[in-house]
Amino acid sequence: MTDDTDSRKDTADTPVLIAGGGPVGLALATELGLRGIACVLAEKRDGSLPVPKMSQASTRSMEFCRRWGIAEQVRNAVWSASHALDFVYLTSLTGFELARQRVPSYAARGHLPYSPEGPTHCPQIFFDPILAGRAKSLPGVSLRYNTALTGFTQDSGGVTATLADSVGGAEETLRAAYLVGCDGPGGLVREALDIPLDGLGTIARSINIFFRSPSLAALHDKGWARFYRTIDETGCWGELIAIDGEALWRLTVFHDSSEAFDAGAYLRRCAGQPFEYEIISAQPWDRRDYVAERYGQGRVFIAGDSAHQCSPTGGLGMHTGVEEAVNLAWKIEAVLRGWGGAALLDSYGPERRPIALRNVELSTQSYRNITGIPAVQHITEPGAAGEEARAAFGRQLADTQLYSVVDHHKVQYCYEDSPVCIPDGTPPPEEGVEYVPSARPGTRAPHAWIEEGTSTVDLFGDGFVLLRLGAAPPSGQVLEDAAAARGVPLRIVALEDEGIAGIYQQPLVLVRPDGHVAWRGPAVPEDALALIDRVRGAA
Structure with a gap:
């Protein structure tokens, strides 16, 4: 108002x-x-x-x-460093495993190429x-x-x-x-x-069942995972998440528009048999797109x-x-x-x-890909017919990346057409499964290790940073003076490592306080004040 x-x-x-x-x-x-x-x-x-x-x-x-x-x-709050983080596709916890997207534990993960951290x-x-x-x-x-x-x-x-x-x-x-x-x-x-x-509005009426069961992990032979996605003759109907890696769980039923639902029946269906549990909360909710x-x-x-x-x-x-x-x-x-x-x-x-x-x-x-996994007859049955159905279905699910968002896509994105970034005319990289670093203006400045435990990501957050990259980069003094004239906090960091210079692709790169590239180039432009005014929103 x-x-x-x-x-x-x-x-x-x-x-x-x-x-x-x-x-x-x-x-x-x-x-x-x-x-x-x-x-x-x-x-x-x-x-x-x-x-x-x-x-x-x-x-x-x-x-x-x-x-x-x-x-x-945050990393040590709840999840064991030795627990795998897999996505498992199965008929039920005590039923048949159909496919598995393997995601290593924190202890086994090692360094990611695109970040000093990880999900x-x-x-x-x-x-x-x-x-x-x-x-x-x-x-x-x-x-x-x-x-x-x-x-x-x-x-x-x-x-x-x-x-x-x-x-x-x-x-x-x-x-x-x-x-x-x-x-x-x-x-x-x-x-x-x-x-x-704007958007599609409500795309499903889902149910979350939050419950406690210290015995559930020992009930099955699938091992620890983050997600267990359940598939039967009706298709993919839900996913179980291990909340604390011990006794707390959440089962999400993807779609149930009925006025009343039986939470206990859903839990038994997921497990494949009766088991001991305490329901803490069972709530329907609208899955939205807007x-x-x-x-x-x-x-x-x-x-x-x-x-x-x-x-x-x-x-x-x-x-x-x-x-x-x-x-x-x-x-x-x-x-x-x-x-x-x-x-x-x-x-x-x-x-x-x-x-x-x-x-x-x-x-x-991603939701539509998961819930679009088709129903398959005999998939839960023992015997030859069931084995044949599961084998065919497993081959179909081989590319399980289709059912989750590629992690580096969440990191590498660009503020295209930003009024406070200065484009350099380079095209955006294709969003493929393989990570390709980019330092185009508007992107989150890419990660590279400076030394053990210190990433380029760690340089950003307090004011602007002008990176001088490579063995003999141009001086950034003119840009530093222009920033000072406008009261803009800016410091210069020199990194001689040619590998880092190759990732950033230009010898001078100006990074904003939020870690996004505002400008890059081979030398400071003649009108350095105009550059500073543009990135501070005063052009």
């Missing part, structure tokens, strides 16, 4: 108000706190998480966790408390649980928000320079801004599930939202500190919305 008649420039109670305390809101609070920007996070619930929604932190999210100082804590199994009931603890530790970050955003207005000087105590009902008014809605698909912020949604038409208005922005919602089969929901938090945080900091131009915050939507559209599409396609 906007009140154009009020042009107050009064002092805000807080620079940034965040509505919503899920992983995206917590990520934004952490990013702002590390940048020295105070913020208030208002979460209408008490902060407890009775059920796990997301189950994995993506490789890119883990790179952010690495910078936030919590990567090891990490850490369901939300464990991840959120770790991130909340980090946010709370930062000066200027205030996490206020049982506090709901009930309304707001904005003017040219800031946002006036109404907050209500979720328990006692007492209301207060808080003034902020900016408001970010991380309050989910039914949240107040997007609805108040009257931002429509992206907001805009990512904000004036001084109010949206991020995470407020801006998009996708099938979790791609592992791209929280991943996309956390990237948005990081993209927005450095831009808010730049504007508040006076070196960000008038167009910098305007670039948030044009950069992030195309990525959300891509990720939602990938997620829906």
Whole structure:
């Protein structure tokens, strides 16, 4: 909501108000706190998480966790380093295995070619408390649980928000320079801004059954895996996720539109026989495909599930939202500190919305590939007919990569047509199964090891970084002087390693605070001030 008649420039109670305390809101609070920007996070619930929604932190999210100082804590929170992370396709846990996509354990994985980190199994009931603890530790970050955003207005000087105590009902008014809605698909912020949604809408009515069974792992011979996808004569109907690698599990039934369902019957069907269990929660939910038409208005922005919602089969929901938090945080900091131009915050939507559209599409396609696995007669039966059906089906499922999003695709993406990146005319690399590094302007700056334990990724986060690459790169002094003239924080890092220079393809590469390449070239252009003005949103 906007009140154009009020042009107050009064002092805000807080620079940034965040509505919503899920992983995206917590990520934004952490990013702002590390940048020295105070913020208030208002979460209408008490902060407890009775059920796990997301189950994995993506490789890119883990790179952010690495910078936030919590990567090891997340990695060691719950999943044993010796447990495999396979995707197993089977008729039931005690039935027949049909195919397996092998994903090595943390202990066996080694270094990935595209990241110093890697995807990490850490369901939300464990991840959120770790991130909340980090946010709370930062000066200027205030996490206020049982506090709901009930309304707001904005003017040219800031946002006036109404907050209500979720328990006692007492209301207060808080003034902020900016408001970010991380309050989910039914949240107040997007609805108040009257931002429509694009997309397919609800694509399935699914069921999540969260349960405890310490004996389930010993019931079968398939070993530990992250996913067990169940296939019978009806096709692929569900997937079981090991939540803690011990006793907690979640069975997702892909589609059941009936008014009533038998959770126990689904659990026995998945196991292939009766077993002991305790159901903690059994809830139907809508699997959706949508992206907001805009990512904000004036001084109010949206991020995470407020801006998009996708099938979790791609592992791209929280991943996309956390990237948005990081993209927005450095831009808010730049504007508040006076070196960000008038167009910098305007670039948030044009950069992030195309990525959300891509990720939602990938997620829906992944879901349709999985649920499109056809029904096969006799597949659950013993004997010759069953063996023949399973063998033929196993050959059909050989390319199990079709049923998940390629991991490096979640890391290597580009802000094509960004108004604050300077294109160099090179074409985008093809998104194939094999990883091909790219440092085109707009991409996340590629990983390379500088020395044991230190990646190029570790260089980025605090201001701009100008990389001088190779044995005899041009001087970057002119660009450093131009940045200083505009008050833009910039430091120069020289890396002589020719392997790193080959990955980045130009001797000078300017990287933004969010780790994305803003510009690269063989030498600093004649008008260095124009380059700096473009990347700070003041061109």
